[in-house]
Amino acid sequence: MEEVDEVELHVERIAALDLGKSMLEACVRIPHPSRAGRRLQEVRSYESTTVQLRSMIEWLREHGVARVVMEATSSYWKGVYYLLEAEEFEVWLVNPRDVKNLPGRAKTDKLDCVWLGKVAERGMCRPSLVHPPEIRQLRDLTRYRRALVQDQARERQRVEKLLEDAQIKISSVLSDIFGVSGRAMMEALIGGERDAHAMADLAERRARHKLAELERALEGFFTPHHARLLRMMLDNIDRMQAQIAALDVSIEEAVAPFVHQVAQLCEVAGIDTTTAAELIGEIGIDMSRFPTSAHLVSWAKFCPKTHESAGKKKAKGRGQGNPWLGGILGRIVFGFSRTQTFLGTRHRRLARRMAPQKAVVASGNAVLTVIWHLLSDPEAHFRDLGPGYYDSRINKDRKLRNLARHLQALTGQTILVRDGKVTVEPEAA
Incomplete structure (x- = not known):
């Protein structure tokens, strides 16, 4: 027999919560005072307001509850979880998929919280990762910053479409219409200027080499209607840019306690200070939650699922994972994909023999391993091991023999390799 590292879990005094937007059901299960092995339970309903939650907390304390378990239901769990956490309860947030009620049974909120209590008291579920408050605050800032960056990109696309609607083609001439030259021309259009030559003369620096092209691109039918919309769009872009700058300051303050970890992460190709702050906001810095790097990779869903049945392994994809973390890893991989580094060379080797998205996942797997x-x-x-790492590990004689064997299979001739030289034996007469 093989000894395993599992222990029999049993929580004597436990509470389970079934959460909703305005109401919740709470079930407390405790040992029977006189009958050994028997349990007592009580289910109560509470509003999800702070006043009612404090009444529930007093009820839990009266029964000496050691652990409170709840499902991750939308965002309704957050306020309840944070309040119980502040009151120093041991709180478990579990995946609803792991504690799904058995089919064939009636499903009500009260029965669901009773079932959750039964599953949790026997150790048949595990808690999800919930970061400490300082990491959660950093994550809120970094996620909102990225959302603003995406919104700003969408607004810039709207500006370009509006200019195309007015037959203004400066985006075909300037690589960035929101640079100094592009903004000056758009402000002139809003101000009522319609002379293409005068607007083209607003170009700065290298854009002045394209004056003739700009003059042709600015010949259109820009109307007051277009000017009104363009003014709103540009103001919206400037507003979001100011908010992003303010968030950068807040993120810098929030990440200050983790400046050493940021410096460590910035040593990896494709990671800058902003990306490092996003990674810490999503992963945290306490890697004891992940016993090995493979646990972190599996949690992030950057590895294939293991699905074996009847002795056969089946492809099951990799799951959804954290979309915010997936986006960060995708940007990191894109950042080093063309660099002359070990990770860049590795990604290019993978991209030659698998689908592009699979190569990104495989490279993201390597990045997570490094981060852990x-x-x-x-x-x-x-x-960094350098771009020539793989070449330095290749056995040239073995590669030469493999290539000679492939050539022999294609041509049918006898090809020999001796002392690093390839010879073709002549065919017998």
Whole structure:
């Protein structure tokens, strides 16, 4: 028999919550005072307001509840979880998929919280990762910043479409219509200027080499209607840019306690200070939650699922995972994909033999492994192995023999490799 590291879990005094937007059901299960092995339970309903939640907390304390378990229901769990956390309860947030009620049974809110209590008291579920408050605050800032960046990009696309509607083609001439030259021309259009030559003369620096092209591109039918919409769009872009700048200051303050971890992560190709702050906001810095790097990769859903039945392994994809973390890793991979680094070379080797999206996932797997090792050891530093790492590990004689064997299979001739030289034996007469 093989000894396993699992322990029999049993929580004697436990509470389970079934959450809704305005109401919740709470079930408390405790040992029977006189009958050994028997349980007592009580279910109560509470409003999800703070006043009612404090009444529920007093009820839980009266029964000496050691652990409170709840499902991750939309965003309704957050206020309840944070309040119980502040009151120093041991709170578990579990995946609803892991505690789904058995089919064939009636499903009500009260029965659901009773079932959750039964499952949790026997240790048949595990808690989800919930970061400490300082990491959660950093994550709120970084996520909102990225949302604003995406909104700003959408607004810029609207500006370009509006200019195309007015037959203003400066986006075909200028690489960035929101630079100094492009903004000056758009402001002139809004101000009522319609002389293409005068507007083209507003170009700055390298754009002045394209004056003739700009003059032709600015010949259109820009109307007061277009000017009104363009003014709103540009103001909206400027407003979001100011908010992004303010968020950058707040993120810098929030990430200050983790400046050492940021410096470690910035050693990896494709990661800058903003990306490092986003990674810490999504992953945290406590890698003890992930026993190995493979656990972190699996949690992020950047590895294939294991699905074996009847001795056969079936492809099951990799799951959804955290879309925010997935987006960050995708940007990191794109950042180093063309660099002359080990990670860049590795990604290009993968991209040659698999689908582009699979190559991104495989490279993201490697990035997460590096991140886990860096955050697990405060003294660890990333050392790039260089773009020639794989070439230095190739056995040239073995590769030569493999190529000779392939050539022999294609041509039918006898090809020999001796002392690093390839010879073709002549065919017998």
